[in-house]
Amino acid sequence: MKKTDSFFQQSVPVKYKWYKPEKKVLGRAMADHLRFAVCYWHSFVWPGLDPFGGETFRRPWHAAGGDPMKQAHHKADVAFELFRLLQVPFFTFHDRDIAPEGDTLRESNRNVRKIGEVFEKKMAKSGVKVLWGTANLFTNRRYMSGAATNPDPEVFAYAAAQVKNVLELTHELKGENYVLWGGREGYETLLNTDLARELDQLGRFLNLVVEHKHKIGFKGLILIEPKPGEPTKHQYDYDVSTVYGFLKRYGLEKEVKVNIEQNHALLAGHTFEHEIAMAQALGIFGSIDMNRGDEQLGWDTDQFPNNLPQMALAMYHILRGGGFTSGGLNFDAKVRRQSIDPDDLVIAHANAMDLCARALLVAEKMVSDKELGRRVDARYAGWKGKLGRDILAGKMSLDKLAKLVEKNDLEPQPRSGRQEELEGLVNKYI
Amino acid sequence: MKRAASFFDGVKPVTYRWYQPDRKVLGRRMEDQLRIAVCYWHTLGGTGTDPFGGETFMRPWHRAGDAMKQAHLKADVAFDLFERLGTRYFTFHDLDLAPEGDTLRETNRNVRRMGEAIAKKMSRGRVKLLWGMANLTGHRRYMSGAATNPDPEVFAYAAAQSKNALELTHELGGENYALWGGREGYETILNTDLSREMQQLARFISLIVEHKHKIGFKGPILVETKPAEPTKHQYDADVAAVYGFLARHHLTTEVKVNIEQNHALHAGHTFEHEIALAQALGIFGSLDMNRGDELLGWDTAQFPNNLPHVALALYYTLRGGGLGAGGLNLDAKVRRQSIDAQDLVTAHAQAIDLCARALLAAEKMIAGGELAKHVEARYAGWKGKLGREILSGKTSLAKLAKHVEKHDLEPQPRSGRQEFLESVVNRYT
Numbered sequence: 091m092k093k094t095d096s097f098f099q100q101s102v103p104v105k106y107k108w109y110k111p112e113k114k115v116l117g118r119a120m121a122d123h124l125r126f127a128v129c130y131w132h133s134f135v136w137p138g139l140d141p142f143g144g145e146t147f148r149r150p151w152h153a154a155g156g157d158p159m160k161q162a163h164h165k166a167d168v169a170f171e172l173f174r175l176l177q178v179p180f181f182t183f184h185d186r187d188i189a190p191e192g193d194t195l196r197e198s199n200r201n202v203r204k205i206g207e208v209f210e211k212k213m214a215k216s217g218v219k220v221l222w223g224t225a226n227l228f229t230n231r232r233y234m235s236g237a238a239t240n241p242d243p244e245v246f247a248y249a250a251a252q253v254k255n256v257l258e259l260t261h262e263l264k265g266e267n268y269v270l271w272g273g274r275e276g277y278e279t280l281l282n283t284d285l286a287r288e289l290d291q292l293g294r295f296l297n298l299v300v301e302h303k304h305k306i307g308f309k310g311l312i313l314i315e316p317k318p319g320e321p322t323k324h325q326y327d328y329d330v331s332t333v334y335g336f337l338k339r340y341g342l343e344k345e346v347k348v349n350i351e352q353n354h355a356l357l358a359g360h361t362f363e364h365e366i367a368m369a370q371a372l373g374i375f376g377s378i379d380m381n382r383g384d385e386q387l388g389w390d391t392d393q394f395p396n397n398l399p400q401m402a403l404a405m406y407h408i409l410r411g412g413g414f415t416s417g418g419l420n421f422d423a424k425v426r427r428q429s430i431d432p433d434d435l436v437i438a439h440a441n442a443m444d445l446c447a448r449a450l451l452v453a454e455k456m457v458s459d460k461e462l463g464r465r466v467d468a469r470y471a472g473w474k475g476k477l478g479r480d481i482l483a484g485k486m487s488l489d490k491l492a493k494l495v496e497k498n499d500l501e502p503q504p505r506s507g508r509q510e511e512l513e514g515l516v517n518k519y520i
Numbered sequence: 521m522k523r524a525a526s527f528f529d530g531v532k533p534v535t536y537r538w539y540q541p542d543r544k545v546l547g548r549r550m551e552d553q554l555r556i557a558v559c560y561w562h563t564l565g566g567t568g569t570d571p572f573g574g575e576t577f578m579r580p581w582h583r584a585g586d587a588m589k590q591a592h593l594k595a596d597v598a599f600d601l602f603e604r605l606g607t608r609y610f611t612f613h614d615l616d617l618a619p620e621g622d623t624l625r626e627t628n629r630n631v632r633r634m635g636e637a638i639a640k641k642m643s644r645g646r647v648k649l650l651w652g653m654a655n656l657t658g659h660r661r662y663m664s665g666a667a668t669n670p671d672p673e674v675f676a677y678a679a680a681q682s683k684n685a686l687e688l689t690h691e692l693g694g695e696n697y698a699l700w701g702g703r704e705g706y707e708t709i710l711n712t713d714l715s716r717e718m719q720q721l722a723r724f725i726s727l728i729v730e731h732k733h734k735i736g737f738k739g740p741i742l743v744e745t746k747p748a749e750p751t752k753h754q755y756d757a758d759v760a761a762v763y764g765f766l767a768r769h770h771l772t773t774e775v776k777v778n779i780e781q782n783h784a785l786h787a788g789h790t791f792e793h794e795i796a797l798a799q800a801l802g803i804f805g806s807l808d809m810n811r812g813d814e815l816l817g818w819d820t821a822q823f824p825n826n827l828p829h830v831a832l833a834l835y836y837t838l839r840g841g842g843l844g845a846g847g848l849n850l851d852a853k854v855r856r857q858s859i860d861a862q863d864l865v866t867a868h869a870q871a872i873d874l875c876a877r878a879l880l881a882a883e884k885m886i887a888g889g890e891l892a893k894h895v896e897a898r899y900a901g902w903k904g905k906l907g908r909e910i911l912s913g914k915t916s917l918a919k920l921a922k923h924v925e926k927h928d929l930e931p932q933p934r935s936g937r938q939e940f941l942e943s944v945v946n947r948y949t
Contacts, residue, residue: 138660141571141819142702142750146660231568231576234857273572278855319816321572321856357817387748388817390571426707427750428663 097150097168098432103177104440109447111177115454116409123409123450125418126443127180127221128173130187132392132424133435134165139427146427158190162205170212176439180221182269182420185256186229195248199255206259213263221267221418222313222349222377223260225253228273228321238295239275239288239326246291250298257299261308266416267377268308269349270299271315276325292326293340300345311416313349313376316365318358320390329358330368337374347376351422352404353383353390362400363407370411377417378408380446394423394442398449399520405446405453410463419446455519465512469505527580527597531862534604534869539876541606545883546838553838553879555847556809556872557609557650558602560616562821562853563864564594569856576859587619591634599641605868609650611698611849614685615658624677628684635688642692650847651696651742651778651806652689654682657703657750667724668704668717668755675720679727686728690737695845696806697737698778699725700744705754721755722769729774740845742778742805745794747787749819758787759794763801776805780851781833782812782819791833799840806846807837809875823852823871828949830878835885839892848875884948891944894937 111121138146145152151161151168166188173181188209189201213219227237227249235241237249253270260268275292277283300312314337318328327333330348337343348369355365369375382393395401408414421442425434456462472478477494480486486494494500541551568576575582581594595617602610617638618630642648656666656678664670666678682699689697704721706712728741743766747757756762759777766772777798781791798804809830811822824830837843850871854863885891901907906923909915915923923929 138663139571140750142657143663144658144660146663148660229573231574231578231859234568234573234576234859278857320818321570323813323816323820384752387752389749391752428707430660430663 098171098175098436100175100433100436103175104436104443106440106444106447108444108451115450116457118413120447120450121179123413124443124446125180125221125414126176126178126446127182127418127420128169128176128178128439129420129422130169130181130183132422133172133439134169135187136424138430143427146430148430159201159204162189162201163208166205166208166212170216170218172435172439173218174216175436176443178218178439178443180219180266180418180420182221182223182422184224184226185252185259186226191230195251199252202255202259206263209263220260220263220265221420222269222310223256223263223265224269224271225249225256227252228271233274236274236276236288238272238292239277240291241284246295250295253299254302257302257308258306260310261306265310266418267310267313267349268299268303269313269315269377270296271317271349272325272327273317273321275327276319276322278323289326289336289339293336293342296342296346297340300342311376312346313417314346315349315351315354315379316358317351317354317390320357329355329360330365330372330374334369334372334374343372343374347374347417349377349379349417349420350375351379351381352395353381353392353422354379356383356385357388357390363403366404366407366411370407375411375417377414378404378419379422380419380442381421381423392422392424394421394425394438395445396441398445398452399516401445401449402452402456402520403516405449406456406462409450409453409457452519456516459519461515462512465508465515469507528600528604528861528865531604531865534606534865536869536873536876538873538880545879546886548842550876550879551608553842554872554875555609555650555843556607556875557611557847557849558598558605558607558868559849559851560598560610560612562851563601563868564598565616566853568859573856576856578859588630588633591618591630592637595634595637595641599645599647601864601868602647603645604865605872607868607872608646609648609695609847609849611650611652611851613653613655614681614688615655620659624680628681631684631688635692639692649689649692649694650849651698651739652685652692652694653698653700654678654685656681657700662703665703665705665717667701667721668706669720670713675724679724682724682728683731686731686737687735689739690735694739695847696739696742696778697728697732698742698744698806699728700746700778701754701756702746702750704756705748705751707752718755718765722765722771725771725775726769729771740776740805741774742776742846744778744780744783744808745787746780746783746819749786758784758789759797759801759803763798763803766803772801772803776803776846778806778808778846778849779804780808780810781824781829782810782821783808785812785814786817786819791829792836795833795836795840799836804837804840804844804846806843807833807848808851809848809871810850810852821851821853823850823854823867824874825870827874827878827881828945830874831881831885831949832945834875834878834882835891838882838886878949881948885945888948891941894941894944898934898936 111119113120115123137152151164185202189205192198192201227233232245238246240246257268303312314327314333316327316329316333317325319325333348337346350365350369352362355362380395382395384391421439425438541549543550545553567582581590614631618634621627621630656662661674667675669675686697732741743756743762745756745758745762746754748754762777766775779794779798784791784794809824811824813820850868854867
């Protein structure tokens with residue numbers, strides 16, 4: 091661990107103002123509510139590139155000419171040092187984040203497994219766990235036209251073989267979920283695309299993953315991460331509703347849930363809490379990629395969360411839906427390109443964790459006070475009466491309803507939605 | 521040229537349906553109206569990377585090897601492409617041409633050496649330089665800005681790099697010199713002194729203008745507008761923002777704008793809006809011809825292919841007197857999946873043909889006169905005594921109030937006829 095000691099300036103674990111892992115919130119330890127994870131890719135892989143500029147971070151494990159496996163070990167040392175400094179219970183990874191790609195898939199998979207063994211030791215020593223693993227099916231040029239949705243079935247096969255390795259590694263590391271993000275499962279132009287066929291291919295791919303999960307006895311959730319565009323013009327896993335329809339069509343709605351990211355929700359034109367509430371309503375809420383998009387920019391800025399009212403509302407809806415089972419809050423967030431100091435990584439994560447903890451406490455107040463819930467309940471109170479129950483239970487027809495209105499001379503009066511008052515109520519808790 | 525010829529081996533010869541360089545359009549040769557340029561960066565520099573994936577193009581000159589040799593190979597392929605397309609102009613950043621060295625001295629020397637190679641190629645054919653510019657965005661030293669960096673040494677470095685690029689542009693007979701401030705903006709105002717940064721930027725542009733006069737460079741200095749990307753907010757947000765900036769720093773007679781279609785969309789404008797506004801403000805310079813995606817929020821920089829859109833852009837360009845020293849620079853890239861040499865040729869050739877076709881449509885719009893006639897008729901009242909007196913400052917609120925009272929004015933609204941005008945446009949396309 092010597093090398094890692096020298097990477098971060100800070101050597102003692104972070105002191106939090108709001109994040110107290112053992113503190114009870116609504117009867118459960120704060121750490122068990124929040125289930126924080128650090129992601130490998132933004133924190134240890136991204137070198138500070140953007141579409142108009144080169145590397146700014148100059149991480150030692152990215153130095154040119156180094157032995158890639160040695161650098162992967164170094165990266166892992168630094169990663170677990172960050173987990174220690176943050177006292178974060180989970181991490182997440184893509185196969186290509188943790189180990190270098192080889193000349194063949196066999197070699198790539200072997201590299202991944204070798205680092206997997208390193209992880210196992212570090213995890214045993216530190217107690218840090220895998221929230222989820224995923225396969226990178228988007229960076230290599232073989233995937234430029236899609237992985238599962240590629241016009242070439244050999245690419246589908248290659249992707250399947252890669253996923254098998256990562257799913258099994260995730261299982262062996264006792265990962266609590268397995269994720270798929272379809273960054274190339276979309277198209278640039280319909281002119282060269284058979285959309286219906288590609289959807290079928292994606293449905294098949296996902297079924298293979300689910301079948302294999304059961305075959306090897308993996309108990310965690312399979313999660314799909316929705317995103318409407320970027321890198322491709324249109325991606326099939328557009329948003330929660332789209333994914334739900336897709337799962338229904340391919341008979342997977344009981345097998346697969348969603349991993350919802352704040353920035354992706356914004357890109358799809360939704361608020362974060364909308365996507366959370368929608369997933370809960372549809373029974374497919376799985377896990378959260380916690381970050382922050384810029385409402386005025388049209389790409390994935392993946393900033394660390396820092397808006398308390400927005401975060402509190404997201405946490406409120408997570409709690410209202412029963413909280414996480416095997417999911418968690420994964421910081422799919424990156425420090426800015428100009429934040430080149432090692433400790434910017436520590437500060438960014440620590441601030442975000444503290445903000446989420448604070449938001450959880452606000453959400454706890456919202457839940458315990460019950461006022462927000464009561465207002466919504468009151469708004470739909472009529473549906474608890476006989477009429478409402480009969481309608482939803484399918485006991486009414488248009489005829490019957492028309493007769494009912496006529497007989498009772500129904501003249502329902504509009505009632506205020508009281509949005510401003512509710513918005514004020516939210517601010518009272520903050 | 522042997523190596524260069526091999527890159528396009530097997531590529532079909534270019535034929536144009538609409539682009540006929542010598543055809544007269546509104547009294548000028550089509551080639552002189554369009555002044556089409558191929559850009560070095562997307563076309564030769566592009567590797568096919570995007571934020572979620574690596575290189576897909578695998579160009580021979582991007583293979584590992586001697587960087588100067590690769591730069592020569594790239595230049596061979598570039599001029600081979602210009603010849604195949606029959607285009608007259610090209611555009612470059614200094615670092616598109618030649619590799620960056622360990623010091624600025626070495627970098628500038630690399631750029632100059634490639635400049636000499638390019639000068640030879642230019643002297644052998646009829647290819648000319650539309651504009652050159654310095655890349656002040658790619659290297660990490662510029663991550664917090666070039667002119668707007670908190671560190672004045674970075675400003676000095678950028679100035680020295682720009683001096684070299686401006687002088688090279690001058691020596692190559694370049695017809696403009698361009699600046700794009702991709703890092704002249706900020707990520708968060710929490711670490712930014714906005715007022716100081718704008719002053720720094722103005723000083724920088726003033727230095728360029730002073731040096732232009734010193735060396736006798738006659739072409740316009742162009743600022744390319746863009747509201748964001750890569751940074752969260754860029755100072756050259758749009759034409760109106762740049763005009764205000766230039767006016768504040770007494771640069772409106774010295775500097776013009778290079779307008780890009782995709783950047784106009786990002787700023788919430790149509791391409792033709794930005795063109796017409798630049799003409800109205802007297803700062804129209806040149807066009808970066810490409811196509812953004814109205815539904816995506818980043819620079820897709822696709823090749824133009826919407827005839828009505830491009831026709832309207834060219835109509836407003838012609839209405840304002842044409843491109844002047846500017847041109848139509850195809851600041852566009854083939855898609856990441858378009859990995860064949862043929863794709864590069866096809867994309868450019870089709871875009872050129874589309875621009876030619878759009879020019880012919882714009883010619884009809886001008887010659888038909890109907891579009892302009894309707895606009896003129898709409899403002900006809902302003903040509904009368906009342907209108908002239910108002911604009912020339914001869915009236916006051918009191919006088920106008922008396923005028924209304926005396927004549928019992930009761931102006932009636934008249935239709936803007938938008939749907940009709942839209943159908944007139946479609947008649948020409």
